[in-house]
């Protein structure tokens with residue numbers, strides 16, 4: 565049974581705000597930390613996150629701060645919802661204020677670009693005193709904030725920690741499953757964003773449902789090849805953080821990665837695309853890490869390689885599709 569918990573949400577983007585809204589509405593005492601005082605004041609005054617989650621009322625009782633210590637003091641569960649590239653520095657900055665009774669739930673989906681580490685590994689390095697969990701699954705902020713039924717999973721190496729978060733966060737509109745396969749969960753979460761870029765590019769080029777089904781099916785095949793090589797379990801890729809998140813991200817117009825892909829497919833440059841989307845497009849960094857990991861682990865990842873070439877080597881997107889289609893024939 566859920567009890568009232570003090571929850572701190574670090575990062576006031578669309579996902580952190582949506583989770584904060586949901587948890588506050590379901591009886592928890594939630595504070596959002598933003599790195600910008602002006603964002604704190606805007607949300608406090610207008611009870612709306614105009615920049616990242618417009619149209620959603622920020623419920624009474626939800627509070628805001630730009631002070632790190634104030635945000636996490638007394639919090640029992642801390643949600644880390646900053647983009648992957650900010651995870652290490654954010655964990656370092658907060659670490660002096662964190663203690664061993666606190667559970668850190670990472671909700672960012674990506675890999676650290678330089679070290680190629682999973683984000684839970686990065687957080688554990690920077691805040692070793694905390695227990696680290698990962699929340700993942702098919703869950704666009706725009707829907708969770710509006711209480712559209714959603715299922716996710718909460719993963720931790722410690723089954724009891726995952727169970728505790730499951731009990732506290734679950735409600736009739738937000739169902740959580742537990743999982744202990746951190747590698748599978750985090751690799752699925754990160755790599756699906758690369759496939760969503762591919763699905764978007766296909767849409768932007770004017771291709772059809774057949775093409776998208778191909779990207780998703782062959783996409784999960786290469787995602788799981790790498791994930792298993794790194795120690796993840798096949799069944800995790802068949803679950804919410806694998807195929808589940810792949811489906812939602814490749815098909816939804818809420819997806820920042822898919823929308824970025826559509827613009828790229830229509831011929832916009834990467835810089836123009838990122839400027840237009842405004843929010844974080846994790847697949848762009850992840851494809852670089854995945855490209856390197858695939859080489860290191862000697863795993864064949866043709867879609868990932870094609871996206872890397874389109875984004876960073878100036879390859880024409882339509883040519884990339886033709887090249888993928890013209891590879892030598894294989895058995896499924």
Ligand SMILES: NC(=O)C1=CN([C@@H]2O[C@H](COP(=O)(O)OP(=O)(O)OC[C@H]3O[C@@H](n4cnc5c(N)ncnc54)[C@H](OP(=O)(O)O)[C@@H]3O)[C@@H](O)[C@H]2O)C=CC1
Nearest residue numbers: 576577578579580599646650671672673704705843844846
């Ligand atoms: N949006 C969604 O539906 C979902 C997102 N996710 C994942 O959650 C993570 C966050 O995404 P999302 O909320 O969409 O991102 P947004 O682009 O909506 O917001 C990013 C937030 O992070 C803040 N931020 C950026 N850089 C830093 C930094 N260096 N230090 C502190 N704060 C920083 C931004 O602050 P500022 O305004 O000051 O730049 C902003 O508040 C991503 O990894 C994403 O993949 C996962 C599931 C669903």
Ligand SMILES: O=C(CO)COP(=O)(O)O
Nearest residue numbers: 701702703704819820821
């Ligand atoms: O992870 C997500 C949904 O589960 C969010 O995906 P986008 O970042 O592509 O919007």
